[in-house]
Structure formats: C-alpha cells, structure tokens
Amino acid sequence: MSEPIGYAEAMAELEAILAEIEADDVDVDVLSDRVKRAAELIKVCRQRIHDTRVEVEDIVAGLVSPEDDA
Amino acid sequence: MEQHTYTVAELSAVVAATLQATFVDEVWVQGEIRDLSRARTGHVYFSLVDPGTDGNETVLPVTLFATERFVVNRVLMRSGGAIRMTDGINVRIRGRLSLYPQRSTVQLRMSWIDTDFTLGQLAAERHALIEKLTADGTLLRNRDLAMPAMPLRVGLVTSSGSAAHADFVTELQRSGYGFRVLVSHAAVQGIDAPGSLAAALDRLAAVRLDVVAVVRGGGAQTDLATFDTEIVARAISRCAVPVLTGIGHETDQTVADLAAHAAHKTPTASAQAIVAAVRAFVGRLDAAAIRIQRAHRRVVERSGAVVEHLAFRLRSAGDVHLGRNQMRLESIWSRIGAGAVRRCVTADGRIIGIGEQSMWMAKRGLGVAESQVDHLSTATGAAGRRALAHAAHRLDVAAALTESHDPAVMFARGWSITYGPGGTPVREPGEVDVGDRLHTVVGGGAIPSVVVEAEGGP
Numbered sequence: 212m213s214e215p216i217g218y219a220e221a222m223a224e225l226e227a228i229l230a231e232i233e234a235d236d237v238d239v240d241v242l243s244d245r246v247k248r249a250a251e252l253i254k255v256c257r258q259r260i261h262d263t264r265v266e267v268e269d270i271v272a273g274l275v276s277p278e279d280d281a
Numbered sequence: 282m283e284q285h286t287y288t289v290a291e292l293s294a295v296v297a298a299t300l301q302a303t304f305v306d307e308v309w310v311q312g313e314i315r316d317l318s319r320a321r322t323g324h325v326y327f328s329l330v331d332p333g334t335d336g337n338e339t340v341l342p343v344t345l346f347a348t349e350r351f352v353v354n355r356v357l358m359r360s361g362g363a364i365r366m367t368d369g370i371n372v373r374i375r376g377r378l379s380l381y382p383q384r385s386t387v388q389l390r391m392s393w394i395d396t397d398f399t400l401g402q403l404a405a406e407r408h409a410l411i412e413k414l415t416a417d418g419t420l421l422r423n424r425d426l427a428m429p430a431m432p433l434r435v436g437l438v439t440s441s442g443s444a445a446h447a448d449f450v451t452e453l454q455r456s457g458y459g460f461r462v463l464v465s466h467a468a469v470q471g472i473d474a475p476g477s478l479a480a481a482l483d484r485l486a487a488v489r490l491d492v493v494a495v496v497r498g499g500g501a502q503t504d505l506a507t508f509d510t511e512i513v514a515r516a517i518s519r520c521a522v523p524v525l526t527g528i529g530h531e532t533d534q535t536v537a538d539l540a541a542h543a544a545h546k547t548p549t550a551s552a553q554a555i556v557a558a559v560r561a562f563v564g565r566l567d568a569a570a571i572r573i574q575r576a577h578r579r580v581v582e583r584s585g586a587v588v589e590h591l592a593f594r595l596r597s598a599g600d601v602h603l604g605r606n607q608m609r610l611e612s613i614w615s616r617i618g619a620g621a622v623r624r625c626v627t628a629d630g631r632i633i634g635i636g637e638q639s640m641w642m643a644k645r646g647l648g649v650a651e652s653q654v655d656h657l658s659t660a661t662g663a664a665g666r667r668a669l670a671h672a673a674h675r676l677d678v679a680a681a682l683t684e685s686h687d688p689a690v691m692f693a694r695g696w697s698i699t700y701g702p703g704g705t706p707v708r709e710p711g712e713v714d715v716g717d718r719l720h721t722v723v724g725g726g727a728i729p730s731v732v733v734e735a736e737g738g739p
Contacts, residue, residue: 218431218562225569232576242580249573253566260431260563265454267462269441270484 323347527551
C-alpha cells in the first residue's frame with residue numbers, strides 16, 4: 212500500500228502553516244501560497260480516508276468450533 | 282503350599298474391593314486436564330496429569346458421566362462462568378475411584394470441581410508472570426509505542442470467522458472510513474492457543490500495518506489463561522506497531538492486556554478505539570480547514586482595511602491642498618471683485634469694462650486651476666501628491682498673472698485711461714478733435730479735460 216505522505220507529517224505541516232497564517236504579520240502573497248498548500252494537504256488526507264471501502268483479507272484461514280464448558 | 286492363582290476376573294474383583302475398602306468415600310485429586318473429549322452420549326473423558334519433577338508424568342483417567350456433568354456444569358456456572366474445563370488448566374476435582382474392569386485400570390468417576398482452586402491457581406501464576414515481565418520491561422515495550430496519526434491498516438489476530446471477528450470488522454465498516462484489515466487466524470482456546478496466538482502475531486510482522494488488534498469473544502476465564510501466558514505477552518511485546526486487545530472479559534486484565542498498547546473489554550470496543558483515532562485525525566483536519574479559512578478571510582479583510590485607510594489618507598491630503606488653493610482663488614476673486622467695484626464707484630459705471638476684462642482673465646486662471654484640482658482629487662499615491670504640489674504651483678502662477686492685470690495695480694503704477702466724448706476709451710490721438718471733452722481716470726480719481734490740440738499718431 213503506497214503512502215505518498217505520512218499523515219502525521221501532513222498534520223505537522225498543516226499546524227505549521229496555521230501558526231504562520233494566524234500570525235499578525237502574515238504577508239498576503241505568502242498567505243495565498245500557504246492556503247493553497249494547506250488545501251492540498253487536507254484534500255489528500257481526506258481522499259485516503261473516505262475514498263476506499265473496508266477491505267478484509269485473511270492471511271491464514273481456519274475455524275474453531277464452539278464447545279461446552281464441561 | 283502353592284500360592285493361589287487368580288483368574289484375571291478374580292484379581293480384578295479383589296483390586297476393586299481393596300480400592301473400595303481403602304477409599305470408602307470420594308477423594309479429592311488435583312492435576313492438569315489433558316486430552317479432554319466430549320462424547321455424543323454426553324459423557325466427558327480426560328486425563329488428569331501430574332507433570333512430576335523429572336519429566337515423568339503420572340496420569341489418571343477421569344470420566345465425567347452425563348448425570349454428574351450436569352451438576353458440575355452448575356458448579357462452574359455458579360463461579361460466574363469464569364472456569365471452563367479445557368486442556369491445560371489445573372483443577373481440583375472430587376470423585377470415586379474405581380477399577381475399569383475391561384482394562385483393569387484405575388479411574389476416577391468425577392462428581393464435583395473446586396472452582397476456587399483453579400481461580401486461585403490462575404491468579405497466583407498470573408501474579409508471578411506479571412512480576413517477571415515487569416522486571417524485564419516486556420510489559421512496557423508496546424505501551425510506549427506512539428499510536429499512528431491515522432491507523433487505517435489494521436492487523437487482526439482472532440479466530441477467523443468467529444463472532445469476535447465479525448463484530449470487529451462490522452464496527453470498522455460502520456465508520457465509513459477506508460480501513461484495510463488483514464486477518465491472522467489463531468486458536469484462542471485450548472492447550473495450543475498460546476503458541477497459535479504468538480505465531481499469528483509474528484506472521485503480521487511481515488506486513489506493513491498501523492495497528493494490530495487481538496480479539497476474542499466473551500467466554501470463561503480459564504480460556505483467558507491463553508492470554509495470561511508468557512509466550513503471548515512476549516509476542517505482543519515484539520510487535521512493531523501498537524497492539525489493542527479486545528478479549529471480552531469483565532474481570533481483571535490479562536497479562537496480554539497489560540503487555541498491549543491499550544486494553545479494551547470487547548472486540549467492538551477495540552474497533553471503536555481505532556475508529557476514534559481516525560475520527561480524531563479527521564476532526565483535526567476539519568478544524569485546520571476552518572482555521573485556514575478564517576485566517577485567510579481575516580487577512581484579506583485586514584488588507585482591504587489598509588487599502589481603504591491609504592485611500593482615505595490620500596483623499597484627505599488632496600482635500601487639504603484643494604482647500605488651500607480654493608481659499609487662495611477665493612481671495613483673488615474677492616480682490617478682483619473689490620477692485621472692480623471700486624472702479625465702478627469712481628467711474629460711474631463706465632469702468633465696468635475693465636472689471637469684466639479682469640474677471641475674465643481671473644476666471645480663465647481659476648478654470649485651469651480648478652480642472653487641475655479636480656484631476657488631483659481623483660489621483661492617489663505619491664504621483665498624485667506630486668501632481669497636487671505641481672498644481673498648487675500652477676495656481677500660484679495663475680494668481681500672480683491675475684494680479685498683474687488688476688486695474689488697481691495698474692493705476693497704482695501710474696497708468697491711466699482716458700475716455701472720449703462717446704464714453705469709449707481713447708486709444709490714439711486721431712480719435713479726438715480740438716474742443717472735445719475728455720475724462721481721464723488715474724489711481725487717485727478722475728481728471729476732466731478739453732482737447733486743445735490734436736497731433737495725429739505717435
């Protein structure tokens with residue numbers, strides 16, 4: 212399973228962007244770039260979370276039968 | 282005397298009688314259950330084993346007939362379902378010794394079980410194991426791993442196809458998130474269960490996962506003995522990713538629970554914990570998105586306010602300049618007006634032409650200046666301010682120009698104007714004849730005169 216960006220890394224980058232754009236002295240041009248990047252990160256993460264269904268795969272199959280207590 | 286020779290049947294009968302005489306009542310015996318089987322008839326057969334100190338086992342066959350089984354099951358139920366007779370557990374049981382005639386083997390016909398013995402034994406063994414695993418750090422290793430931000434790749438160690446398996450997967454599916462579940466089957470009860478569980482955990486080591494769940498449906502506490510074993514605790518400790526347990530019990534935690542990253546009571550609860558971790562991440566994503574939108578909006582609004590403020594300051598600066606120039610123009614205007622009125626008073630209306638001419642010139646200057654000011658009032662920025670200063674200078678020039686044409690200024694310099702008999706200004710000598718009455722206006726007033734001699738042009 213490929214993982215283009217780690218989720219923890221993505222979140223860390225998002226937090227850094229937030230700290231930057233929530234500062235009082237943010238430049239409007241810088242803001243535009245950062246917002247674009249943040250939107251991209253959020254989109255990538257959300258896609259990975261929602262775009263696939265649960266897959267279940269057995270690596271070893273087998274069953275046990277239920278039994279009595281005594 | 283020749284010794285008595287028994288037939289097999291006679292000997293068997295004597296041994297049986299001796300057994301009966303020696304063990305009049307039922308006896309208590311303790312040992313480990315081994316090779317337990319349940320017959321269709323309802324009878325249960327197993328061996329009670331004493332492992333011995335030097336590897337020499339002693340084995341006693343035990344039979345639990347269907348009638349006594351009913352009683353024993355009730356005793357087990359009274360212990361809260363905590364014990365289940367299965368291979369590998371130590372029990373203290375009561376029964377009657379007898380000789381099985383077909384094989385001439387001694388066997389115990391079981392009638393009762395001491396549940397406290399088994400529970401106590403389990404607790405003591407568990408306590409000793411916990412001390413050992415605590416001392417060597419096994420119980421802390423998995424606990425200290427960090428939970429991944431988004432645990433979407435899940436290893437599942439369980440009895441494949443069990444209710445626990447279904448509960449766990451169903452809970453993940455309900456979340457709507459894109460989990461990938463890799464199931465590694467393990468026997469979760471019986472004497473082979475600990476080895477099977479450890480092997481199932483080790484198999485997952487080859488796969489890239491975010492988290493592993495070890496789950497089992499509810500059951501007797503003796504089944505939990507599997508989860509109180511050293512081999513399982515060490516396999517959990519070896520896992521490179523956090524292990525969550527959902528072993529399905531209400532009582533004390535198993536050793537596996539203690540070795541795990543986090544212990545949950547049921548398979549569903551452990552799946553919910555994984556879903557919650559993903560949901561928390563999604564929540565952080567959503568919050569980040571909202572904060573980014575807000576910050577963006579705030580900065581854009583603030584930038585707009587800065588531009589507005591700049592524009593306001595520019596307009597104010599323009600208005601000040603405009604005001605000053607307007608005042609200057611008005612001053613000129615009033616001075617022109619005053620001059621013209623003065624002339625009107627002194628010249629009985631005939632001087633009005635001069636006033637009109639001066640006014641026209643002043644108006645022209647004013648018009649030029651006003652158009653410049655209008656232009657400036659719409660300009661912004663440094664260029665606008667420069668243009669404003671330039672316009673102010675042009676206004677000054679216009680004012681000076683206007684002033685130089687002021688008749689009052691001209692008369693003060695010694696100029697005069699002479700009107701002929703028709704009341705028109707006299708521009709050359711040929712316009713008058715000898716005897717004409719003239720009217721000359723100078724700075725201080727008017728001088729009437731009569732032409733005594735006409736000279737033609739200069």
